[in-house]
Amino acid sequence: MFEKEEHKLLRQTIRAFAEKELAPIAAEIDEKDEFPEKLFKKLGPLGILGITASEKYSGAEAGFLAATIAMEELGRISASFALSYLAHTILCVNGISENGSASQKQKYLPKLISGSHIGGMAMTEPQAGSDAVGMKCKAVKKGDKYILNGEKTFITNGAVGDVFVVYARTSEDRTRGLSAFIVEKQFKGFSIGKKLKKMGMRGSPTTELIFKDCEVPEENLIKEEGGGLKQMMDTLDVERITISGISLGIAEASLEKSLEYSKERKQFDKTISEFQMVQKMIADMATQLEAARCFSYYAASLADEKEKDFSFEATACKVFAAEMATRAAMDAIQIFGGYGYTKEYPVERYARDAKLMEIGAGTSQIMRVKIFRELQKR
Numbered sequence: 001m002f003e004k005e006e007h008k009l010l011r012q013t014i015r016a017f018a019e020k021e022l023a024p025i026a027a028e029i030d031e032k033d034e035f036p037e038k039l040f041k042k043l044g045p046l047g048i049l050g051i052t053a054s055e056k057y058s059g060a061e062a063g064f065l066a067a068t069i070a071m072e073e074l075g076r077i078s079a080s081f082a083l084s085y086l087a088h089t090i091l092c093v094n095g096i097s098e099n100g101s102a103s104q105k106q107k108y109l110p111k112l113i114s115g116s117h118i119g120g121m122a123m124t125e126p127q128a129g130s131d132a133v134g135m136k137c138k139a140v141k142k143g144d145k146y147i148l149n150g151e152k153t154f155i156t157n158g159a160v161g162d163v164f165v166v167y168a169r170t171s172e173d174r175t176r177g178l179s180a181f182i183v184e185k186q187f188k189g190f191s192i193g194k195k196l197k198k199m200g201m202r203g204s205p206t207t208e209l210i211f212k213d214c215e216v217p218e219e220n221l222i223k224e225e226g227g228g229l230k231q232m233m234d235t236l237d238v239e240r241i242t243i244s245g246i247s248l249g250i251a252e253a254s255l256e257k258s259l260e261y262s263k264e265r266k267q268f269d270k271t272i273s274e275f276q277m278v279q280k281m282i283a284d285m286a287t288q289l290e291a292a293r294c295f296s297y298y299a300a301s302l303a304d305e306k307e308k309d310f311s312f313e314a315t316a317c318k319v320f321a322a323e324m325a326t327r328a329a330m331d332a333i334q335i336f337g338g339y340g341y342t343k344e345y346p347v348e349r350y351a352r353d354a355k356l357m358e359i360g361a362g363t364s365q366i367m368r369v370k371i372f373r374e375l376q377k378r
């Protein structure tokens with residue numbers, strides 16, 4: 001219903017790439033917890049690193065439904081690879097593309113879109129997670145520079161990124177005091193902190209970033225001082241839609257592997273697919289996946305139309321798809337029995353990766369708080 005011919009073509013292209021290049025190393029990326037930088041950079045020539053960005057700056061201008069499909073196809077093979085792709089393409093590239101000045105776009109987008117530079121976004125702080133607006137990182141104007149001081153944590157691509165969209169406080173006003181900056185890794189006073197060891201999404205580097213009298217040229221302020229909150233909220237809305245694509249990918253993989261295994265595994269002289277309780281798990285998985293897919297594509301289509309406020313749909317599809325993905329992956333483990341609990345099969349990786357979907361881009365609890373708020377607005 002939402003997918004057009006160009007989306008089908010895009011899906012085929014990314015699926016072929018992911019099957020050929022990503023699938024053979026997906027387990028190793030997880031095992032070694034190593035970011036496959038060379039492979040990531042190949043997404044540049046594939047034409048998807050600026051999937052929502054304007055063609056004027058080498059983007060594909062294909063929209064958020066296309067981006068969601070891209071996340072789904074990469075996430076079906078390696079959710080951690082898809083997460084790094086999301087941080088680069090949506091949080092950094094799309095952020096600059098939507099809010100940056102012509103000269104900022106000219107300077108940063110072509111390099112990020114070709115793959116020569118890797119991007120990320122830094123909002124979360126050790127004491128400001130769900131309450132991101134309570135961030136403490138400060139930016140003080142001094143001559144023709146802003147001086148940033150503070151710490152960010154949980155930053156996807158932190159260890160490998162060249163360019164970050166960084167949110168910092170330019171005044172004490174809680175909501176009107178946030179501003180966004182483009183920060184390059186070689187700026188004086190910028191450093192990478194600890195790399196976090198995670199249960200899942202291994203291979204997508206999550207890192208602390210430290211700003212100690214970090215010098216950011218004034219021309220790297222995005223839009224105006226105090227304009228950060230709106231940019232942050234708009235970015236989170238499209239992040240929540242597109243990250244749902246990763247949930248869809250994990251659930252699709254769980255379903256495919258469960259179907260395959262249930263037809264091979266025999267107990268009581270029958271394949272386990274003949275047992276109705278196994279059939280139920282697979283039937284529920286397929287039904288809930290399809291519902292999440294329709295909802296996420298609908299939200300993405302609204303974002304592409306740009307005519308209506310889509311915050312409710314973005315938030316609701318995110319929590320629905322995230323919880324669906326965790327259930328699908330856990331049921332896949334159940335269908336695989338003891339083998340599902342081992343590293344012989346990928347379903348345990350799917351479950352570890354899926355859990356992040358309920359935390360990143362806003363926890364499921366925060367999503368429900370926001371859904372209620374959006375309902376009251378309407």
Ligand SMILES: Cc1cc2nc3c(=O)[nH]c(=O)nc-3n(C[C@H](O)[C@H](O)[C@H](O)COP(=O)(O)OP(=O)(O)OC[C@H]3O[C@@H](n4cnc5c(N)ncnc54)[C@H](O)[C@@H]3O)c2cc1C
Pocket residue numbers: 087120121122123124128129130131153154155156157198201206356359360361362363364365366369
């Ligand atoms: C792998 C990974 C990648 C990430 N990538 C990025 C990134 O690239 N950039 C970035 O800026 N951030 C990133 N994050 C941070 C992520 O967005 C936060 O972890 C998330 O918003 C939750 O914040 P927190 O971890 O501080 O949890 P907390 O806010 O401390 O929440 C702890 C618990 O309290 C609950 N809670 C908090 N407030 C409420 C409330 N009002 N009502 C009900 N329950 C509540 C939460 O739901 C949760 O269950 C990433 C995180 C992870 C794990």
